[in-house]
Amino acid sequence: MVDTDSSDADDEDASVQDDANSRQLVSGWQGRYYEDFDVGDIYKHPYGRTVTETDNVWFTNVSMNLNPMHFNEAYAAETEFGERLVDGTYVIALAVGMSVIDVSQNATANLGYDDIRHHAPVFHGDTIFAESEVVDKRESESRDHVGIVTTELRAYNQHDELVLSLERTPMVLKREHAQPSAATPPGWIEGVGTQPEDLD
Template identity: 50%
Template sequence: MRHTGWQGRYFEDFVVGDVYEHPLSRTITSADNIWFTLLTQNTASVHFDHVYAAQTEFGKPLVNSTFTLALVAGQSVSDVSQNVFANLGWTDVTMPAPVFEGDTVSSWSEVLELRESRSRPDVGIVTVHTEGVKQTGQTVLVFTRSVMVYKRGHGPSRRVPTAENGPLSPGRTEQS
């Protein structure tokens, strides 16, 4: 039997007060931190110079805070913005505790507000409070995010690829 995988929530699926524990956690590596820091041209030595970082109050390199923001925002996509029309922005972004290489970050989001778009009848606006938490239980990132999400039946279709042979082939039946 063929099943469609998770396609994300549409505007009508959200309920104020619902909390989503995002399914994927991530252990941050030295390579993640160095790559992201250099890719974004962040030249702060505290992110990639172990000798320099050892002289700070932290004693070791800090993970680039925008990496943490990107990671936690990414973790929320499957629950919050899989069917996004547009990201409207983040507010109240805070980083109450540092993140280090080797930390594992998980996240969750709570739906704060829903409203119809005044200019686009095919989307609604969803506002969520999201927090990233590391393995110690410390909150490392907090933000509020607003996104325009498609209503069911609107937006681009998800075309499933077909193949000449195999489970996605056009003529496949239960017996084949």
């Protein structure tokens, strides 16, 4: 049996230990830029969201929606649905919000919401899931730093029933103009929090 020199192994272990103790800024998810979109891509947005009675009542009050279907249980009980419905504009806001992480985290503006359809009612306790399909993209004719992306947003309940669909069209930053970094990710201003020089 041949003895091996353990010094090389010790040096390797020390190197691993040094790496394990080093601190560095690491980039997280920075959202998609215009170049990242391809027509036909479908993004299933992370997390489902269960709609509560509080969501519905608060949103109905804040938006001054006076239809009793949303806040009058006795009235709603006598309708074909037998209970209150979740405000449809809340369902739109929820689905759009769920899509931001994949579609418009780096948008400079939303140009439009089109062809909005409520396919099925949403009730308290339903869990909503959303996905977006890229249906079109083009360069902006008036702004060099953005492109225009159109997606079809679809929302489903826990029974896989389509409850909402719509098209949304944001202007999305091009990567070269955003210059994302681990030190200044989307939504942060320069100089806040841990900086590279803090790690020296």
